[in-house]
Amino acid sequence: MTSIGTGYDLSNSVFSPDGRNFQVEYAMKAVENGGTSIGIKCKDGVVLAVEKIINSKLLVPGKNKRIQTVDRHIGVVYSGLLPDGRHFVNRARDEAQSFKSIYKNSISVPHLMDRLGIYVQNYTCYNSVRPFGIVSIVGGIDDNGPHLYMIEPSGSCWGYSGAATGKGRQLAKSELEKLNYEELEIKEAVKLAAKIIHLAHEDNKDKDYELEISWVSKEFTKGRHEFVPDDLLEEAKKFAEEDDDEEEEEEEEGDEMQE
């Protein structure tokens, strides 16, 4: 952070002499401490999962959902400033509904992302607003099959096979890189998502977490975005934790190698 104090980071929409927009970079910092979110696109659907950090035992278990539905076929998960995430989702819903009211058809995922990219980018252009403090992962199924996108505070927005953000993103990404997305089936992906979140939780180990997983699949949800049923979630959790010992050993080995 060598540029702190030079004054170019005090207002949104201002470039520094070397062409950076610091407020956007700082917004990214807000994301980097949040609970880990991931998305997996497989051949027959999309899975979203999030590590929900439990700050108090007074919180009601199973409530305070973090994954939201934009339209029947599209879901969103995000890391960062949660209220900003709700703002983002509300906009996404408005876009989806306005598209439908004009074209009498559900919006396609790429088109929605196009619109949302423009919206988020707008919040980097004026000093009267601040950029979104979230990175969102959007997944859904449309006529062209499953889609997965990730959108950043800068408004940049890319398609992914596997996406991760939040505190444990590095660990999650290295796990996601191991998957074979051409062959992966959605039920397997749900389990893997649970496992990756479990592994990514290493970065936040002092706190408990709750696992939330949703999916969109032609076969299992009729193309709708829904939370996975309880039995599948339990199965996934078990899978995530069962080879804990094994994993720890592997990791230790890995650590040694790094050193």
Add this chain to the structure above:
Amino acid sequence: MFRNNYDNDSVTYSPTGRLFQVEYALEAIKQGSAAVGLTSKNHVVLVALKRNAEELGSFQKKLIKIDDHIGIALAGLAPDARVLSNYLRRQAMSSKMIFDKPIQTYKAVLSIADKAQENTQTYGARPYGVGLLIGGYDETGAHLFEFQPSGSVLEYYGAAIGARSQAARTYLERNLDEIRNSESTEALIVHGLNALRDTLSQDIELTNKNTSVSIVGKDQEFVVYDDEDVQQWLDKLDSVSNARNRDDDDDNNNNNNNDEEVKDEEVKEENAETTESAADAPDTTEGDDRMETDE
């Protein structure tokens, strides 16, 4: 003094991704007197400690009815709470008008959360300076939510906001099972008052003048007990003053009890009420990112 450049408005991130104006708004809640909320299977109780500005002045109302099935408790800037409660009431009435059904507590709460978020992302507005506990009973059961100026809302079994509220949270955590399984509404109210009592500083005790009690739940419309009506509940307590103060008469009221969960923060807060100006910048060390609610 260290000058913080990143806390002048709510549209500037600090280099660590924090929004100081929003965090300061959260501090405003702690300037207010405490409010406690707790739930059993079918009921929600909200209790609060009222303050009066001067001996002869009236006490500031802390509990507001939204609809027959929803009520709120506030801590912080009362005028802001009036704006939000008015908004909630309008939402509740529209639900009746448009759908012929009482508004779902969750949806009501989200509506003010989204409203509050706007003020944290646009220049020229300030974040709300009030925290709310929203208690409601609807088709999905009894619910208690905590609303913050950041636009965050979370559902709790028990929650406390306002000055020295950590003590109340500690009480709620320790008695959570008992509270959740309360058969009678009376037991629930007594737990609420016990928790509220733990927030008292040594020079005051719960009286029917400074205590408000409310309940909503199954077959029970939201009702507030004030003044003489509160006495019946106070009579059920073993004591109306803070246990820590009862046990020990030492002047220094916080460090005698070895309750490690009552943090130093609480002591600071006490001072804050009289001396600290809200513009004082908190240290920018990492790790206490209050707006990031999932951390």
Add this chain to the structure above:
Amino acid sequence: MNHDPFQWGRPSNETYGAYNHQIANAGVPDNTTHASLDAFPKMHTQQPIITGTSVIASKFNNGIIMAADNVGSYGSLLRFSNIERLIKVGSETVVGLSGDVSDMQQIERILDELETSEEVYDNDGGDYLRAANVHEYLSRVMYNRRSKMNPLWNSIIVGGFYRDRTPFLKYVDLVGVTYSSSTIATGFGSHLAIPLLRNLIPEDKDYVKVDEQQITKVVEDSMRVLFYRDARSGDKYSQVIIKLDEEGKVVFEFTKEVKVENQSWRFAKDIRGYGSSQQ
């Protein structure tokens, strides 16, 4: 009320005199400017175009039944024969619409939006959209539109359950009128089907004495009579039964392409007075 959709919502000629169609139907002259257009009366829907005829519905001891045929008429022309006029909303409500088909499609989209915002967004579970809520919402929409002098040209019946699991049946139309009854029919059905339904359920409270089999039989008869005597009707209809199973769970039975069976047209030769040549 005159139950011809083309006459719905009109002030009676006896009381108010005939409506001067020139007011709204006057052509726009060639030399029109924006200013002169502003002075010109704005024209809203004057009459339905493609229409669907009656919807009939009734409560019975364990739920509700609703039926509507699949015809879309263009004036007296049988223009479409595959129009579905019973719409499922949420998990336990059906909405039956008669009148203008394009307005019906608009209402379908409004209901889809309603379903999305009430059941898809941030659903906390449990508190879903019930028939009473759908009806109240539709009555707001209909009344609002008529108050803008731009009605949706429909008569609507909403069926489902109250929260306490008693059957719900209620009507709303293009002028925002609502009423509830154990037997409701729109259009020609209110002349021809209601007497048959009321034969079985004379008073509102009597629906509890009627079971699914009995009511299905009468609905079948009603649809047959409507096919005989309503020239805008068809012999193919859709039928919805919403009922509770033994465990109190809602069962939604949607039957499409029900044929009007056991037709007998022998009575036709005795009909007099319609300009038939065989007097």
